[in-house]
Amino acid sequence: MSSTSPPIVRTVAELRARVGAWRAAGERVGFTPTMGALHEGHLSLVRLAKAKAARAVVSIFVNPTQFAPHEDFAAYPRNEARDAELLASVGCDLIYAPTAAEMYPPGFATTVTVAGVSEPLDGAARPGHFAGVATVVTKLILQCGPDVAVFGEKDYQQLLVIRRLVADLDIPVEILGAPIARASDGVALSSRNAYLTEAERPIAAELHGALAAAVEALRAGRPVAEAEVRAAARLSAAGFARVDYVEVRGAGDLARLGPGPIRPPARVLGAAVLGKTRLIDNLAV
Amino acid sequence: MSSTSPPIVRTVAELRARVGAWRAAGERVGFTPTMGALHEGHLSLVRLAKAKAARAVVSIFVNPTQFAPHEDFAAYPRNEARDAELLASVGCDLIYAPTAAEMYPPGFATTVTVAGVSEPLDGAARPGHFAGVATVVTKLILQCGPDVAVFGEKDYQQLLVIRRLVADLDIPVEILGAPIARASDGVALSSRNAYLTEAERPIAAELHGALAAAVEALRAGRPVAEAEVRAAARLSAAGFARVDYVEVRGAGDLARLGPGPIRPPARVLGAAVLGKTRLIDNLAV
Numbered sequence: 134m135s136s137t138s139p140p141i142v143r144t145v146a147e148l149r150a151r152v153g154a155w156r157a158a159g160e161r162v163g164f165t166p167t168m169g170a171l172h173e174g175h176l177s178l179v180r181l182a183k184a185k186a187a188r189a190v191v192s193i194f195v196n197p198t199q200f201a202p203h204e205d206f207a208a209y210p211r212n213e214a215r216d217a218e219l220l221a222s223v224g225c226d227l228i229y230a231p232t233a234a235e236m237y238p239p240g241f242a243t244t245v246t247v248a249g250v251s252e253p254l255d256g257a258a259r260p261g262h263f264a265g266v267a268t269v270v271t272k273l274i275l276q277c278g279p280d281v282a283v284f285g286e287k288d289y290q291q292l293l294v295i296r297r298l299v300a301d302l303d304i305p306v307e308i309l310g311a312p313i314a315r316a317s318d319g320v321a322l323s324s325r326n327a328y329l330t331e332a333e334r335p336i337a338a339e340l341h342g343a344l345a346a347a348v349e350a351l352r353a354g355r356p357v358a359e360a361e362v363r364a365a366a367r368l369s370a371a372g373f374a375r376v377d378y379v380e381v382r383g384a385g386d387l388a389r390l391g392p393g394p395i396r397p398p399a400r401v402l403g404a405a406v407l408g409k410t411r412l413i414d415n416l417a418v
Numbered sequence: 419m420s421s422t423s424p425p426i427v428r429t430v431a432e433l434r435a436r437v438g439a440w441r442a443a444g445e446r447v448g449f450t451p452t453m454g455a456l457h458e459g460h461l462s463l464v465r466l467a468k469a470k471a472a473r474a475v476v477s478i479f480v481n482p483t484q485f486a487p488h489e490d491f492a493a494y495p496r497n498e499a500r501d502a503e504l505l506a507s508v509g510c511d512l513i514y515a516p517t518a519a520e521m522y523p524p525g526f527a528t529t530v531t532v533a534g535v536s537e538p539l540d541g542a543a544r545p546g547h548f549a550g551v552a553t554v555v556t557k558l559i560l561q562c563g564p565d566v567a568v569f570g571e572k573d574y575q576q577l578l579v580i581r582r583l584v585a586d587l588d589i590p591v592e593i594l595g596a597p598i599a600r601a602s603d604g605v606a607l608s609s610r611n612a613y614l615t616e617a618e619r620p621i622a623a624e625l626h627g628a629l630a631a632a633v634e635a636l637r638a639g640r641p642v643a644e645a646e647v648r649a650a651a652r653l654s655a656a657g658f659a660r661v662d663y664v665e666v667r668g669a670g671d672l673a674r675l676g677p678g679p680i681r682p683p684a685r686v687l688g689a690a691v692l693g694k695t696r697l698i699d700n701l702a703v
Contacts, residue, residue: 240534241586243582244530246528249527275589275590298528305434
């Protein structure tokens with residue numbers, strides 16, 4: 134870890150002491166929850182937080198409760214020292230990296246669930262995922278007590294679930310969505326891209342390509358059902374082993390749209406498995 | 419309403435403006451959520467809040483989501499003017515009386531559930547009840563942002579559910595339990611006692627009597643199962659139409675105890691229906 138790395142705290146009490154001192158001094162606090170394995174996408178969120186608040190806190194916690202038993206919790210990349218160096222480069226003021234025992238002590242029994250927006254798409258493909266996300270994000274925000282919290286649009290459905298629960302539970306925080314950061318080949322930046330082999334990388338780029346083609350077709354007045362079917366077919370043809378979904382949905386609530394030409398604002402969202410890597414992406418229509 | 423009544427606000431924005439001003443002035447804030455129809459039990463909670471904080475906020479909201487369709491939501495007693503006068507008498511500084519639309523606007527979709535402690539007893543007798551309670555209490559506390567919130571031990575299981583969710587979701591508030599206030603005949607004060615007929619009142623007192631006898635038997639070393647069965651039989655014999663439960667449980671987590679002599683701390687809890695009134699009560703062993 135370089136000497137310029139932000140301080141790292143591992144308990145709620147330490148986190149609150151630091152944030153409380155900033156609040157007492159009249160400084161606004163921005164918060165970016167992450168699972169570590171940081172990339173330029175995360176750093177863009179921290180820059181946005183830093184533009185909105187004097188202080189930027191970043192949490193690093195690979196949350197076990199949002200992974201299903203067969204998913205990649207154990208394999209999920211972890212490199213705290215490198216994360217700390219990257220965070221230093223964007224002016225992060227504090228890293229909060231709790232242990233699983235700090236987050237879920239013995240006897241833990243509470244779950245936050247969001248109906249509606251959490252049910253289709255990744256909610257259907259990953260049972261229990263959004264309950265895990267909703268619960269840990271509620272905890273992290275209430276632990277930190279920021280003025281503003283920033284989440285990437287890469288996990289678009291997650292962003293809507295978080296907006297919903299923050300409004301519904303009256304959590305006093307502003308939620309900001311940040312645009313997807315992409316590599317030069319169009320692939321949305323994701324910690325899971327590290328799983329891709331060299332041979333898979335050009336295939337991975339087809340996910341963004343298929344969604345972009347769907348957006349173009351929809352803008353040209355083609356029917357929703359046609360755009361969805363063509364995009365899914367393109368992914369299968371490109372070599373994705375499984376297409377979980379390609380769907381065009383209402384941008385605000387992920388409501389299903391009619392099969393005909395769309396009424397904006399809409400969002401096209403896709404998830405597909407390439408080798409051992411599950412990729413997701415989405416685009417505004 | 420008398421001229422000395424505390425101000426009444428009906429929106430989260432007004433509530434936060436008032437509480438925010440007190441916090442900014444360095445004053446501690448105590449909070450007592452109620453469903454109105456106030457009695458001496460509620461007033462004892464407000465006095466306790468006032469002893470712990472410079473300012474006392476009381477919410478009055480008959481929460482529809484904690485009543486099952488066949489329960490007494492519509493009939494539940496409401497008398498805001500009288501409640502305001504009573505609250506003035508104990509130094510309440512602010513009444514928060516939101517509408518159902520303020521609490522649950524269109525699109526509301528989030529639920530807080532607590533496993534374990536919410537499952538037996540009233541959790542089994544009233545499906546969905548504690549999810550409604552957990553969600554509304556989470557909202558009310560996050561809306562108000564108090565330093566301390568006070569709940570009565572009359573709803574003992576509810577108090578444990580709230581302690582659990584506040585710890586689990588890291589809500590920055592201290593939860594205080596307050597002892598049960600009783601009438602001279604031993605009946606625990608409850609807004610629902612207003613449903614009792616004159617003829618039912620002495621029968622109602624048997625609930626406390628049966629629980630007190632169970633405590634005595636347990637202290638004398640009698641087995642748990644015997645104490646439970648005898649108390650339930652006494653209630654049936656006294657004229658209760660239905661005994662939902664009389665159980666001796668661990669005081670901290672409501673864990674089931676063995677059938678033999680108890681190891682304290684334990685709590686004996688009972689719920690039974692008399693005419694059209696469902697009564698609950700509990701005692702420390």
